[in-house]
Amino acid sequence: MPIFTGSSDSEDERTIHKTTKLFTRQRSIHSIFGGGKVADILLWREPKIAATLVIGVSLLWFLMEVVEYNFITLICHASMTSMLIFFIWSTASDFLNWERPIIPEVVLDESSFKQLARSFHVRFNQILAKLLDIACGRDPPLFFLTTISLYILSIIGTYFNFVNLLFIGFVSMHTLPVMYEMYEDDVDRVAGKLVRRMSKLYKKVDLNVLSKIPRGTVKNKKLT
Numbered sequence: 001m002p003i004f005t006g007s008s009d010s011e012d013e014r015t016i017h018k019t020t021k022l023f024t025r026q027r028s029i030h031s032i033f034g035g036g037k038v039a040d041i042l043l044w045r046e047p048k049i050a051a052t053l054v055i056g057v058s059l060l061w062f063l064m065e066v067v068e069y070n071f072i073t074l075i076c077h078a079s080m081t082s083m084l085i086f087f088i089w090s091t092a093s094d095f096l097n098w099e100r101p102i103i104p105e106v107v108l109d110e111s112s113f114k115q116l117a118r119s120f121h122v123r124f125n126q127i128l129a130k131l132l133d134i135a136c137g138r139d140p141p142l143f144f145l146t147t148i149s150l151y152i153l154s155i156i157g158t159y160f161n162f163v164n165l166l167f168i169g170f171v172s173m174h175t176l177p178v179m180y181e182m183y184e185d186d187v188d189r190v191a192g193k194l195v196r197r198m199s200k201l202y203k204k205v206d207l208n209v210l211s212k213i214p215r216g217t218v219k220n221k222k223l224t
Contacts, residue, residue: 029181034119044178054174061167141198 033039040046041053063069069077086101093100134143157165180187 029177029184032123033177034115034122036115036119038116038119042173042177043181044174050174054171057167057170061163064163065167140202141195144198144202145194 030039041050044050089101
């Protein structure tokens with residue numbers, strides 16, 4: 001007996017077509033990312049901060065992977081260069097009547113770190129809960145899609161080291177969400193078509209393969 005029973009294919013298609021959102025989400029992308037400063041940066045609503053982060057991380061990746069700087073050496077050289085610049089600036093300001101450099105007491109306030117950690121904690125728990133829900137087989141098409149995606153990611157991981165994967169992930173986090181927000185309707189339409197095709201494929205597999213697998217039956221035996 002097939003696992004899928006009940007409504008017809010046409011009814012399923014109409015229902016999926018009306019309700020399908022990427023990863024079956026019900027909230028906006030901004031609210032999914034926490035709705036605060038972190039979400040504003042990831043969605044480029046704070047363009048100066050977002051651009052500074054992307055340029056800074058890209059420069060760091062270039063120095064470590066292309067120039068092949070050691071991380072400790074890079075940090076030490078950057079610190080020495082910064083101290084030298086501030087020393088020359090402070091010394092020259094006394095002779096040239098320049099304004100002395102103003103060093104803020106707190107460069108990054110504590111609330112920013114707390115908000116970032118809270119957002120990461122919430123997102124990690126949501127992803128873990130979603131993966132466990134998918135693993136239980138409640139959404140077979142999404143199960144197969146997730147399995148294939150993880151397999152592709154494992155293949156990609158064999159060609160890149162950890163630093164490159166972190167850089168790719170960082171750039172993706174700063175580009176894919178904002179691009180999805182810009183082309184949300186088109187992406188959801190394509191995602192809906194993909195889900196419908198995978199649902200049909202799974203139904204065929206269920207009808208032709210899974211339903212023909214013999215299942216054990218429990219029979220009541222009379223005691224003699």
